[in-house]
Amino acid sequence: MAIALFDTHGPLEPLRVELRAAIERVLDSGHYILGEEVRTFEREFAAYCGCAHAVGVANGTEAITIALRAMGVGPGDEVIVPSFTFYASAEAIPPTGATPVFCDIDPDTYCVTAETVRAALSPRTKAIIAVHLFGNLAPIAEIQALGVPVLEDAAQAAGSISAAGRPGALALAGTFSFFPSKNLGCFGDGGAITTNDPDIAERVRMLRFHGSRDKLDYELVGYNSRLDELQAAVLRTQLAHLDLWADERRRVARRYEQAGLGEVVRLPRATQGSSPAWHLYVVAHPQVKRLESALADAEIAHKAYYRKPVHHQPAMARFAASAELPATDQAARTHLAIPMSPTLTSEQISQVTDAARRAL
Ligand SMILES: *Cc1c(COP(=O)(O)O)cnc(C)c1O
Numbered sequence: 639m640a641i642a643l644f645d646t647h648g649p650l651e652p653l654r655v656e657l658r659a660a661i662e663r664v665l666d667s668g669h670y671i672l673g674e675e676v677r678t679f680e681r682e683f684a685a686y687c688g689c690a691h692a693v694g695v696a697n698g699t700e701a702i703t704i705a706l707r708a709m710g711v712g713p714g715d716e717v718i719v720p721s722f723t724f725y726a727s728a729e730a731i732p733p734t735g736a737t738p739v740f741c742d743i744d745p746d747t748y749c750v751t752a753e754t755v756r757a758a759l760s761p762r763t764k765a766i767i768a769v770h771l772f773g774n775l776a777p778i779a780e781i782q783a784l785g786v787p788v789l790e791d792a793a794q795a796a797g798s799i800s801a802a803g804r805p806g807a808l809a810l811a812g813t814f815s816f817f818p819s820k821n822l823g824c825f826g827d828g829g830a831i832t833t834n835d836p837d838i839a840e841r842v843r844m845l846r847f848h849g850s851r852d853k854l855d856y857e858l859v860g861y862n863s864r865l866d867e868l869q870a871a872v873l874r875t876q877l878a879h880l881d882l883w884a885d886e887r888r889r890v891a892r893r894y895e896q897a898g899l900g901e902v903v904r905l906p907r908a909t910q911g912s913s914p915a916w917h918l919y920v921v922a923h924p925q926v927k928r929l930e931s932a933l934a935d936a937e938i939a940h941k942a943y944y945r946k947p948v949h950h951q952p953a954m955a956r957f958a959a960s961a962e963l964p965a966t967d968q969a970a971r972t973h974l975a976i977p978m979s980p981t982l983t984s985e986q987i988s989q990v991t992d993a994a995r996r997a998l
Pocket of ligand 1 (some may be wrong): 697698699700723724726727769790793794814815816817827828829
């Protein structure tokens, strides 16, 4: 493809020397699990998010399971989650013993709203997972006003910001993924949980380490789910550049708008008061197949990430029997991710926009 969907390589080229030094620091220390790099990254990432605690874990999926358990979610409980999201947002719920209950989204922002969540509430609702999809920020304050604890799934939203602060610091707890293609990625799998609540932070720390504080007494049935020292060292290097990359992602979104892309397809709308660091730039059109083939002809990469939304996935059928989610089904049919990365040039943005214009 002449234009890639995203670029995980280009932004790191100027950081090679720094990254090599970070990796050597870990080699020199001879310490690979839960050492100084993880402790320092946790401190730096909490400060970046603007919250009291960050705890590194093995990936963004286990981050959700562990955060929910630390919030007291267990067997018999229900957890509300959107269906228009990456599968893992919902997959992380059953391992707690709780049941996912799917809710709809706002088709313009692709995020859940207080109204779509309210429609899924029941007396058994123990928590709500608000996914900051594509980097857009779900309206957390309005959702929290429903009176149920909220977990932010911020896997796609590192670098985004709103008037109320950064994702990870907006609700009771937040979770991140550092999968290499995310806005803040490492060189493998990694994740984190953020919270201002000291009790949740302490339970999360125990749960990621077999439910123990000291490797002598095991108080909970936990997990082996840790962020590696090597990944933490890589993340510390990259965190220093996250805001710069986020600004470039915003520049690309502005250029798509200025180029007139919104005249031919529906552009994603930022939620009120938010400034998303678009992880994916997802447009929509009723005749999306025509857009897909035109982009393919022009060698422009594109991807329909959630054509089959989570509540239609076979493994979720038993949780989704009664789910009616019209906006989700519409978004699933019509959405398409087009190229987005900090390194996308104005010329490439024009090429994508011209191809869309010709097709539609
Ligand atoms: C990537 C992602 C996850 C899972 O993160 P992993 O690190 O891949 O386990 C969860 N939720 C959303 C919205 C994601 O995009």
